[in-house]
Amino acid sequence: MSGIERILVVGSGTMGSQIGLVAALAGYDTTVQDISEPMLAKAKAELSARMDTSVAKGRLTVAEAEAALGRLFFSTDLESAAARADFVIEAATERLDVKEQIFARIGQLAPEHAILATNSSTLGSSKVAAATGRADRVCNMHFFNPALVMKCVEVVRHEATSQATVETTLELARRFGKEPVLINREIPGFIANRLMGAVQKEALALAAAGIASKEDIDTTARTALGHPMGPFELMDMVGLDVIDFIAQATYAETGDEADRPDPQVAALVAEGKLGRKSGQGWYSY
Ligand SMILES: NC(=O)c1ccc[n+]([C@@H]2O[C@H](COP(=O)([O-])OP(=O)(O)OC[C@H]3O[C@@H](n4cnc5c(N)ncnc54)[C@H](O)[C@@H]3O)[C@@H](O)[C@H]2O)c1
Missing domain, CATH: 3.40.50.720 (NAD(P)-binding Rossmann-like Domain)
Structure with missing residues (x-):
């Protein structure tokens, strides 16, 4: 050095x-x-x-x-x-x-x-x-x-x-x-955002299918997996516009249907609900 x-x-x-x-x-x-x-x-x-x-x-x-x-x-x-x-x-x-x-x-x-x-x-x-x-x-x-x-x-x-x-x-x-x-080689999302994305994708799918509420999914991530916050709470903290932007960039690069940006997130962004920074996202602040 x-x-x-x-x-x-x-x-x-x-x-x-x-x-x-x-x-x-x-x-x-x-x-x-x-x-x-x-x-x-x-x-x-x-x-x-x-x-x-x-x-x-x-x-x-x-x-x-x-x-x-x-x-x-x-x-x-x-x-x-x-x-x-x-x-x-x-x-x-x-x-x-x-x-x-x-x-x-x-x-x-x-x-x-x-x-x-x-x-x-x-x-x-x-x-x-x-x-x-x-x-x-x-x-x-x-x-x-x-x-x-x-x-x-x-x-x-x-x-x-x-x-x-x-x-x-x-x-x-x-x-x-x-x-x-x-x-070792370039991949969209590197490691951390890919791991976070995988958890997020599953959380969004579970909530959209009505399997569990976002509150219960967040609680499970905290109490069973030891995550400091649940995936919906994390999305609100990062900013839903940022989450949507990253998903769009990934999808543009891979063209993989599995990477298609989530419509629930896009809808919140369109309503100006960006998470903590706007006072409203998945949750109210
Ligand atoms: N915000 C995050 O959570 C985060 C996390 C990790 C990495 N990043 C990356 O870090 C970078 C910056 O993100 P940010 O959130 O700090 O952005 P930001 O919008 O807060 O800051 C960007 C800054 O760049 C300046 N800038 C624009 N054009 C410039 C130029 N030609 N020369 C010098 N400065 C210029 C702007 O004036 C602004 O101050 C991005 O590449 C982003 O992907 C962001």
Whole structure:
């Protein structure tokens, strides 16, 4: 892992902001870059507030929190941030055209040795690798929300990803305090979303057939399987629009009837019932 000192995170939204703080807390000189000044300002304020809470709860000392925030920079300037980066984690808006453009630019701007990873949940890095001119140093490094808390990082290699890139990315995730897992080839949903999807699909089928209520299905997942929440509760937490979007992306890629987006979820989304964030989903909040 020698050689990795400076990290660039592209995108300062839900994921990018927290990934930036994860890297800074692990001791890396980290820049979070975004095209939006307001998003950067929001990220900066939220992360400072989080550090205050961590100090108040005794999880960090004032000195540790100040040191982490002192290593964390916010910028709209991709050029200078990329030019110094040893490792780039892209966490920008989930759109292929946006990501292609970013990867083409960081492929030109970042030092030759830098690894370029995407945090995308649905786009395999093979889709952006060619644009970089260094396909062997490109992979997915997929964090989970909230990135400060969740231990799992899925590292996904594509056909041209080198073994050195895989090993460095796994090791960086460990230095971030995470427990990375390796996915040997690209598959929609990687591991976690596939497992979650399988449980969700069965839960939706049971409820649609009137076998059991959503409440009882959720209770069973909690009390028999030890899941922290049931599949309907989880869908509400993730956001039904996100669930529907992932299903649509998977279906578009596989064309498999078994992956067809669920009509019950689509109907809720059409009514603006998106889960916790809208106050109503499968449940009322
Ligand atoms: N939200 C989740 O639960 C979650 C979990 C795992 C992975 N992801 C993945 O993380 C990525 C980001 O998701 P998010 O939920 O943080 O999105 P978000 O909408 O909260 O944030 C995206 C940010 O990207 C910025 N952006 C857009 N175009 C840009 C560009 N050209 N250069 C720099 N910044 C740009 C936007 O201004 C915004 O601040 C996506 O690829 C998504 O698949 C999301």
